[in-house]
Every structure is written in structure tokens, then in C-alpha cells.
Amino acid sequence: MSSLPLLDPSVDHALQLIVTGASTEETCTTDLAAGPWDFDTRPGYGPGSSMGDVIPTGAPRQGELPAAYRDASEEDLEARIRTAKQALGDRVVVLGHFYQREEVVRHADYVGDSFQLAQAALDRPEAEAIVFCGVHFMAETADLLSRPDQAVILPNLAAGCSMADMADIDQVEDCWEQLADVYGPLDVPDAEGRVPVVPVTYMNSSAAIKGFVGRHGGIVCTSSNARTVLEWAFTRGRRVLFFPDQHLGRNTAKAMGVPLERMPLWNPRKALGGSTAEQLEDARVLLWHGFCSVHRRFTTAQIDQARAEHPGVRVIVHPECPMEVVDAADEAGSTAYIRRAIEEATEPTTFAIGTEINLVRRLAAQHPQHEIFCLDPVVCPCSTMYRIHPGYLAWALEELVAGRTVNRISVAADVAEPARVALERMLAAKPEAASA
Numbered sequence: 513m514s515s516l517p518l519l520d521p522s523v524d525h526a527l528q529l530i531v532t533g534a535s536t537e538e539t540c541t542t543d544l545a546a547g548p549w550d551f552d553t554r555p556g557y558g559p560g561s562s563m564g565d566v567i568p569t570g571a572p573r574q575g576e577l578p579a580a581y582r583d584a585s586e587e588d589l590e591a592r593i594r595t596a597k598q599a600l601g602d603r604v605v606v607l608g609h610f611y612q613r614e615e616v617v618r619h620a621d622y623v624g625d626s627f628q629l630a631q632a633a634l635d636r637p638e639a640e641a642i643v644f645c646g647v648h649f650m651a652e653t654a655d656l657l658s659r660p661d662q663a664v665i666l667p668n669l670a671a672g673c674s675m676a677d678m679a680d681i682d683q684v685e686d687c688w689e690q691l692a693d694v695y696g697p698l699d700v701p702d703a704e705g706r707v708p709v710v711p712v713t714y715m716n717s718s719a720a721i722k723g724f725v726g727r728h729g730g731i732v733c734t735s736s737n738a739r740t741v742l743e744w745a746f747t748r749g750r751r752v753l754f755f756p757d758q759h760l761g762r763n764t765a766k767a768m769g770v771p772l773e774r775m776p777l778w779n780p781r782k783a784l785g786g787s788t789a790e791q792l793e794d795a796r797v798l799l800w801h802g803f804c805s806v807h808r809r810f811t812t813a814q815i816d817q818a819r820a821e822h823p824g825v826r827v828i829v830h831p832e833c834p835m836e837v838v839d840a841a842d843e844a845g846s847t848a849y850i851r852r853a854i855e856e857a858t859e860p861t862t863f864a865i866g867t868e869i870n871l872v873r874r875l876a877a878q879h880p881q882h883e884i885f886c887l888d889p890v891v892c893p894c895s896t897m898y899r900i901h902p903g904y905l906a907w908a909l910e911e912l913v914a915g916r917t918v919n920r921i922s923v924a925a926d927v928a929e930p931a932r933v934a935l936e937r938m939l940a941a942k943p944e945a946a947s948a
């Protein structure tokens with residue numbers, strides 16, 4: 513495995529070099545070199561890691577971006593974004609997720625994981641608009657935590673999250689009804705004071721799912737506090753229903769000593785999720801059949817190769833990776849954990865990282881004293897994060913300068929109230945939480 517060229521951390525530039533034949537690196541698809549507006553009106557998530565996933569009907573689509581932005585050069589967009597931000601001053605705060613492209617992240621006032629960014633917005637109460645360069649569920653979370661008069665803007669409405677989309681509220685409600693048929697009334701505690709099942713949702717889920725969890729005595733977790741949250745849930749319930757990411761649920765519960773045979777998968781397309789009533793009775797954790805297509809790309813073969821080619825390499829992967837990959841790595845942790853581990857390494861170290869390529873390349877550029885490379889040798893960013901192009905950011909900001917708010921994300925009050933309850937339970941379980 514060869515390490516990446518580090519002088520330019522931009523994944524966009526790497527893709528252009530691949531497409532023009534100036535680089536021998538591989539990409540999962542050369543379509544990535546096109547503007548995301550080419551895909552906004554087509555079905556699917558667009559090119560990148562999630563291109564094979566099925567997008568739900570009714571997923572938000574983006575209207576056409578004006579040609580002035582589609583046709584603008586990178587330099588022009590850069591200048592327009594800076595000028596618009598300057599004109600808006602403290603009236604706007606731009607948030608950039610770790611997985612965003614470099615051309616967007618450089619304009620962010622805060623860079624972090626989803627929960628860090630939602631909390632960062634709280635530090636800027638004077639901002640009338642929060643421009644969230646991330647994906648849909650993150651903008652919803654920012655809306656839940658911000659003041660009602662602050663507008664949260666997602667520059668491209670087609671920036672969803674394929675994993676969050678795998679837990680649809682109707683499917684989850686249906687699952688809950690089926691579980692009630694097996695376990696009896698779900699809100700009645702046993703002699704030890706525990707209900708049959710407590711729902712736990714990963715931060716990477718829609719506000720509707722967070723609201724469901726809040727209404728049913730459940731809680732939200734992040735990839736940093738999943739263990740603390742599961743412990744919280746097990747004191748209140750005999751079982752946990754964990755969604756949408758089966759891998760985070762499995763990796764966390766396994767580390768807590770839950771046997772794999774007591775963690776059946778819940779496939780929403782099958783009766784009883786594909787298990788028997790006896791298996792559900794015996795279950796400790798019901799794992800929703802969801803996954804992240806970025807983190808599913810990592811394999812134990814990649815780890816073996818990294819170890820063979822880089823003796824002494826430190827392998828750190830995200831807990832959204834499959835269990836065998838987490839087991840084969842030296843460490844597993846959230847994006848915040850990965851970043852901290854690299855920052856705190858005092859000796860020059862070789863790191864093989866199993867998470868999204870934009871973050872890995874940025875870390876490599878920021879820490880030239882270390883050798884840092886992505887375990888996956890193929891340049892294949894998160895399809896949905898990639899939908900936020902500087903053209904959309906320039907458009908959203910210039911519209912604000914003109915007094916217009918586009919792409920506002922608002923969570924309905926009847927969903928927001930229980931969703932906040934679920935988030936507050938998480939904060940009470942572990943105040944310094946961080947997420948994917």
C-alpha cells in the first residue's frame with residue numbers, strides 16, 4: 513500500500529488528476545469529478561461510497577443551482593464565499609463536518625463531528641443563520657438545539673445520509689408494534705423495574721427517529737458515548753433496540769460482553785425482523801439492519817496489507833466499520849478520537865486510518881511529522897457529504913446577503929420536543945459526548 517501524496521489534501525484535486533490521467537491513484541468512480549448538480553435530479557445518492565444504496569422515495573431533492581454558480585471557477589467561488597461571509601459578519605456561522613471537502617471546510621468557522629458542530633452553533637447566539645456543511649440529520653440536530661429564530665441552512669438538500677435513511681420512521685413504528693406482540697406491553701416494567709425493550713438511536717438518524725426514541729423512554733448515542741448509553745439503557749430495559757447502524761451497536765455491545773447470538777439483526781423487510789419469537793425473547797440487543805457504506809469499505813485484508821508494508825503501523829478505525837475490522841485494528845474510535853490520537857502522538861508514527869478519505873487526507877497534511885494514510889487505497893468519499901460543493905455554499909451565502917433564506921431545515925414542533933428529550937437524556941448520561 514502506498515501512502516498518499518500529501519502536498520494537496522484536496523480529494524477534489526486528486527479526482528481531477530485521476531480523471532486526466534495525471535495520477536495513477538484509483539477512484540471508485542470517475543463521475544466524482546463532475547459537479548454534484550449533475551446528479552441532483554437523478555434518483556440515487558450520486559457517485560461515491562453510497563452509490564449502490566437504495567434511496568427512499570420522497571428523499572429531499574435539490575432544485576437546480578443557478579448557472580452562475582455551476583459554471584464558476586474554483587477561484588471565483590472561493591472569492592465569492594469570502595466576500596459573502598465578510599458582508600454577513602456575525603450574522604452567519606458556517607459549520608463544516610470533518611468529512612467535507614477541503615474547498616468547503618476552509619470556509620468553516622467550526623470544524624468537527626456532528627454533535628460538536630450542533631453544540632458549536634450554541635456558542636454563536638448572535639448568528640441569524642447557521643449554514644451547516646454536512647448532511648440532513650446534522651442540520652436537523654442543529655435546528656433542535658438552536659434558537660427558534662435562528663435559521664439552519666443545508667446548502668444542498670440532496671445531502672442526506674444513506675445510513676440514516678435506512679431507518680425509516682414507518683418501519684420503526686411497525687417494528688415496535690411487532691415487538692409488543694412478542695414481549696407484551698412495552699411500557700410495563702417487570703419486577704426489577706425494567707421494561708421489555710429500550711430504543712437507542714445513533715445520532716446519525718432523522719429527527720423523526722430521535723422523536724420516536726424520546727416518546728418511548730429511549731435515548732440518543734454517539735460513537736463516543738455508545739457504551740455509556742447502552743449501560744444507561746440496560747438499567748432501564750431487559751433489551752435494547754439499536755438503530756440504524758448495526759456495526760456500532762454490535763461492536764459496542766460485544767465489547768460489553770454481550771454474546772453475538774444474543775444480538776439478532778432486525779431486517780425491516782421480514783416478519784419479526786427475520787428472527788423467531790424465541791430468538792427475540794432471548795435477545796439482549798436487536799440490531800437494525802443499517803450500515804454506513806463509507807465504513808463498510810474497510811476490510812481485514814487492507815489491515816493485513818498495511819501491517820505487511822508498514823511494520824509497526826498503528827491502525828485506528830471508526831466503530832461504524834464491520835466487527836472483524838474493528839477486532840483486527842489496534843484501536844477503534846470516533847472521528848474526534850482518531851483526531852486526538854494523532855495530535856497526541858509525540859513520536860513520528862505511521863497511522864493507517866479507517867474512516868472517510870477527506871478527513872484522513874486533511875490529517876495527513878496537518879501532521880507531516882507522521883505518515884498517515886487511509887486503509888482503503890481507493891479515493892471514494894461519502895456520496896452525500898460530497899453533495900455540498902462550494903457552488904452551493906456560495907449560493908446559500910449570497911442569497912442571505914440578498915435577504916433571502918434558502919434550504920432552511922426546520923423540525924416540526926411535535927417531533928422536536930420528544931427528540932430534544934432523547935438528546936437531553938444522552939447529555940445527562942455523558943455530558944462531554946462527541947459523535948461520528
Ligand code: SF4
Pocket residue numbers: 562611647672673674675676716804805806807868894895896897948
Ligand atoms: S459517512 Fe456514512 S454515516 Fe456519515 S454521512 Fe456518510 S453515509 Fe452517513
